[in-house]
Amino acid sequence: MDVSLQQVSPSKSINTSQGTKVAAKTVLERTQSQTGECDDSYDDGVIEPKLKINALLSDVIDRMRNPTLGMGFLQQTVSLPSHTFVSIYAIHWLQTNMENMSYEKATNIMEKLLQDKMICHASGDTFKRFVVGYYMYHILPQKKDKEMSDYVKPLGDLQSFENEWMEVEVLGPRSPILSSETNTGAIDISGSSPVIDDSGIPAFLCDHIDPNYMQLGNDDMPLYKNTHLDIDVNNKSDRIEWGHARYQATFRPDQAYEMCIQWAVASGNIVADLIFGWARKAQSCRLQMVPIPADPLALPFTEKSDPLRGPIYVPLNEEPLLRGKSALFEGFPEEEWPERLFLFQEAIVGRFGFIKCTVESTSHAAGVGDHLYVHVTGNMFILIPTAVKSQQRALRKPINKPLNASRYPVHSEAAPSPHEGYITRHVSGKNKDDYDNSRRMGFLWSWNHMISKKWKWSQTPATGDEPFQMRMLRDFKHFCANQEQRLSQFWDQCWELQEKAKGIKCC
Incomplete structure (x- = not known):
């Protein structure tokens, strides 16, 4: 069927x-509902100042794990490691919590975090590239985190992970129209394909x-x-x-x-x-x-x-x-x-x-x-x-x-x-x-x-x-x-x- x-x-x-147009705007809303962190209020007002555009990657990780201003993580299960998040929600979070943050800059930051082994695919596969969408990644323990007794490791088996979770880009x-301007590459989920x-x-x-x-x-x-x-x-x-x-x-x-x-x-x-x-x-x-x-x-x-x-x-x-x-x-x-x-x-x-x-x-x-x-x-x-x-x-x-x-x-x-x-x-x-x-x-x-x-x-x-x-x-x-x-x-x-x-x- x-x-x-x-x-x-x-x-x-x-x-x-x-x-x-109306329905496509709910992509991020559905992601937030899946994380169980729908009550976060950082969209309307952030008490602490936003991160600078040139902030260190370690500072970005610390803000992500902040219990008040951090990202919404998926509920812990047997097959998911600690601090697992959805990639498209991470892009949205960076755009909200960092100054002058565009889609391209947010994507570059996440790719750098992946390259520097600060984050990894939730399956534990280090060769998986960063994909924006309903793809799951997790924050790896940092060097300064000497003891993390509650850290749960990933399965380390990509096939078993894909057999349990659906991940969609x-x-x-x-667009059928070639733009004279430089293509930004941003994901436009606010409307349909342009016919004009x-x-x-x-x-x-x-x-x-x-x-x-x-x-x-x-x-x-x-x-x-x-x-x-x-x-x-x-x-x-x-x-x-x-x-x-x-x-x-x-x-x-x-x-x-x-x-x-x-x-x-x-x-x-x-x-x-x-x-x-x-x-x-x-x-x-x-x-x-x-x-x-x-x-x-x-x-x-x-x-x-x-x-x-x-x-x-x-x-x-x-x-x-x-x-x-x-x-x-x-x-x-x-x-x-x-x-x-x-x-x-x-x-x-x-x-x-x-x-x-x-x-x-x-x-x-x-x-x-x-x-x-x-x-x-x-x-x-x-x-x-x-x-x-x-x-x-x-x-x-x-x-x-x-x-x-x-x-x-x-x-x-x-x-x-x-x-x-x-x-x-x-x-x-x-x-x-x-x-x-x-x-x-x-x-x-x-x-x-x-x-x-x-x-x-x-x-x-x-x-x-x-x-x-x-x-x-x-x-x-x-x-x-x-x-x-x-x-x-x-x-x-x-x-x-x-x-x-x-x-x-x-x-």
Whole structure:
């Protein structure tokens, strides 16, 4: 079973930016609640003066361990050493307790503490780098601490630690716009990914866009991590029940977050109780948890794909937008057309309340690079088919061999995969061995069949009944077909914003 965490309000189905802005601010609040130090009052007023920016690292450590002004440490357990803290909470604490402390400076201080062996990963692994997020580190005994009888050492076993604790890196929203200013690298958890620049120009009409924005998994973290999972948390079963959790290694406030629950020996009702318990707790953290299928769109990656499920193709009528142009983005460099087309389609799905949903089973197996989005209610998915990069095509091109080079003949031209054939039949009307820029624009729409009446009627509902879902699809189709000139009006409004911003710059 897959579950998706969305940091948005389920009641906002048209505009996701406001929902993510309000909800994303709770990342640090949730960290504080986990530490058990929610009553700290140093945010409102610190009695003692703040540390100087050039303070010694030993002074920083002493202030961290201060019983009144120090950080909130995690509750002592068998697997956690003494003075264990969460990394993102440490960054926030430094910004509050040191003068002129920026995010970059706070991160550098924590990295220096790690290099000087004043702090270490909570597992005891000295090779783990400092990661900002829900990563746990602990303060090591200092030379001046001659006797620490109450000090508890770490386990010293990274694998055992990772099997018990989930650690997630927290990153800011990815921006499709290249900033002319120096990138600060700070984690912005206050909003969604910017679809407009500072001047109000939509991303797909900006002069400078990030050519790597469409690429998936460009972070140094793996896409997923694994850990052991205690299925029977309430000890209801009279037998051993065990499972595993596969979870995304990175959290971004503008994207859905996925955890995959896997089990071989477990009772169905106990698994259901576990999921519903998580969903109730997630709601108190302003998160919405909904179950999703392992393969949201049932794309035919293999010949064994479910024939009774499949996405609905929704074409995008670009003809009214051309208005005498040979291409939609004529006037921009031709090599940027695929990226701008994708950003335009992404702006449309964002307009209807869809947020990014990076699911491993959707696109990574085929290497196509398609982008999946889930509605804020959790009821619907949209996939934007994107063109395969020429470099990827070259990597997949078969090497011609003589027929007698092996037991079986090798064709000179490889047939398209079921995945490619399925999409190209929809977007171009015929089978092709590859994509090209002449294909029709469109989207693939699918329902989340995992949301049952029990979820809709429970205390943590996935908003939206069947009539609502059908209205959403009908409204999306009408918009993409330019009924009542809605698509044209949206296109014109975007160009007006660009012209207005450029006019202001010229003045």
